Amino acid sequence: MVGAGTGAGAGVRVEDLTWRPFGRSRPVLDHLDLEIGAGERVLLAGPSGSGKSTLLRAVAGLLLTADSGELSGEVAVGGTAPQGIPGSVGLVLQDPGAGVVASAIGRDVAFGLENVQVPAAEMPPRVHAVLDEVGLTMPADSSPATLSGGESQRLALAGALVMEPSVLLLDEPTAMLDAATAAGVRAVVAEVVARRGLTLVVVEHRLDGWLDLVDRLVVLDASGSVVADGETRRVLADHGQSLAAQGIWVPGVPDPEPLSIPLHPAPGAAAGRVADGRVVASASDVRVEHTTRRLGEPSRATLAVDGAGLDARAGRSVALVGPSGAGKSSLMSALGGLVAPTGGAVELALPLTPAEAGDRGSARDRLVPPHEWASTDLARVVAWVPQRAATSIVGRTVRDDVLTTPLALRQDRESAERRADALLAALGLSHLADVDPRQLSGGEQRRLAMASAIAHGPALVLADEPTVGQDRLTWAAVSGVLAAARDEGAAVVVTTHDPGVVDDADSVVRLEAPTQPPPAPEPERRPLLARVGPLALLAA
Numbered sequence: 255m256v257g258a259g260t261g262a263g264a265g266v267r268v269e270d271l272t273w274r275p276f277g278r279s280r281p282v283l284d285h286l287d288l289e290i291g292a293g294e295r296v297l298l299a300g301p302s303g304s305g306k307s308t309l310l311r312a313v314a315g316l317l318l319t320a321d322s323g324e325l326s327g328e329v330a331v332g333g334t335a336p337q338g339i340p341g342s343v344g345l346v347l348q349d350p351g352a353g354v355v356a357s358a359i360g361r362d363v364a365f366g367l368e369n370v371q372v373p374a375a376e377m378p379p380r381v382h383a384v385l386d387e388v389g390l391t392m393p394a395d396s397s398p399a400t401l402s403g404g405e406s407q408r409l410a411l412a413g414a415l416v417m418e419p420s421v422l423l424l425d426e427p428t429a430m431l432d433a434a435t436a437a438g439v440r441a442v443v444a445e446v447v448a449r450r451g452l453t454l455v456v457v458e459h460r461l462d463g464w465l466d467l468v469d470r471l472v473v474l475d476a477s478g479s480v481v482a483d484g485e486t487r488r489v490l491a492d493h494g495q496s497l498a499a500q501g502i503w504v505p506g507v508p509d510p511e512p513l514s515i516p517l518h519p520a521p522g523a524a525a526g527r528v529a530d531g532r533v534v535a536s537a538s539d540v541r542v543e544h545t546t547r548r549l550g551e552p553s554r555a556t557l558a559v560d561g562a563g564l565d566a567r568a569g570r571s572v573a574l575v576g577p578s579g580a581g582k583s584s585l586m587s588a589l590g591g592l593v594a595p596t597g598g599a600v601e602l603a604l605p606l607t608p609a610e611a612g613d614r615g616s617a618r619d620r621l622v623p624p625h626e627w628a629s630t631d632l633a634r635v636v637a638w639v640p641q642r643a644a645t646s647i648v649g650r651t652v653r654d655d656v657l658t659t660p661l662a663l664r665q666d667r668e669s670a671e672r673r674a675d676a677l678l679a680a681l682g683l684s685h686l687a688d689v690d691p692r693q694l695s696g697g698e699q700r701r702l703a704m705a706s707a708i709a710h711g712p713a714l715v716l717a718d719e720p721t722v723g724q725d726r727l728t729w730a731a732v733s734g735v736l737a738a739a740r741d742e743g744a745a746v747v748v749t750t751h752d753p754g755v756v757d758d759a760d761s762v763v764r765l766e767a768p769t770q771p772p773p774a775p776e777p778e779r780r781p782l783l784a785r786v787g788p789l790a791l792l793a794a
Contacts, residue, residue: 264453265453267329272285273308273478277688282478292453293453296468300500301500301725343422345425350403356398359394360381381394459502459723509754512737515735520669520670520710523742535745536563539563539598544556557768564747569741570761572763573763591625591626608627636712637716639700640718641722643702646707647703680731681732696723711744714744
């Protein structure tokens, strides 16, 4: 098969692997040795920042040394460097949306085949077969934007499997999914791995869902070295308490409590302007649609939220829950003014309304919806912690990133720096203050996004899955920072599948996926030139 792996399991050997990104004094992986047998199924665990994702990238042949760091040691898959056999290793990332490259799911799956010049005639049957294998039954020309979280993860899995790899690497593949959807994805993985005889390596913080699907547990410590390795339940029995103390979510160990974190007051903060318990932001009967467009085709509208509402109150927290694809992120985006609702109303409290809006003489009769505010006014009041933390990075260093909004709002520098340093310390990022934030792990980037979002003391904190990718210790820190923001007067809204976050919330709002309207009849298709070219003008 041209440009593809063997399709059968292969062994993995990692020998004396060390990786130190430029700008960091300590390596992420430190003289690591690991051997995985062909067809073995391995669960890889460790605290946040221990190098788990980096190790997967190394096995996939994706660690780049020219402009990003220093690499030494050897990695082999089936006795050969992974770069030497394109498609031999399939890597599925935690955020499937980050890897989408095409406007149709079939084209997205075919992208890897195109890159290795698989003959065009071979592509359609392989694409359709793998879509069926992972349980995606919608038409191949469906837009990835219309998929639920679980379907998006299956699409990413299909993109890896179509290359017929011998090794499948999964980086927290169910972290952003609800329990039922996550179980469905794990079932698909188990079936595919068994049918194809693949070697499997799964990175996961929360171990319990994978224990029955793997043969072996390998644990890294904070320095990027192997500290435990063996049969899964034996490792947990022998080392469970010590692993929990390092931050591993060991099944049966009670969940941690949020840390108590005192924050230095932010000068001129919006938090506290609305009296405790009063409404900071409200959404009433909100409807949100997402529209996708393709050249030469009618636009397609997907209903993300239909008739949803909530009140976010000062000094209180709300957990937005519901299955993947229920519209939680879309509702929160509308609440924070990031998207304009197509129906219903979103309002922020009058004390937070920009002065120029009040000068219009309409503020007391009609609160200006947040999507109409100037970006500076919105940034002063609303903090957004996105699922994809990397998209929010703007600073050259971690500390610069946290200070960006306070200084842009002309807050006192000395006070802003004290608050920034306190946030970095609370979230375990002080030792990375001078590092390029793009070199952080996924969990570290999410904690940075949290620190940067609340550094200026916003009145409304919107956090989209804030505890994803966190170990036990960093989970307690993130939860503690959210509680601290609430205690200084902010209204806090979080989307989450995390039972611990739900338990800590003052109220819970549940969303269900809206019923999609029937598709509009498609107009007669004519060539694009027949509609916009010179002949079309002559015929008009």
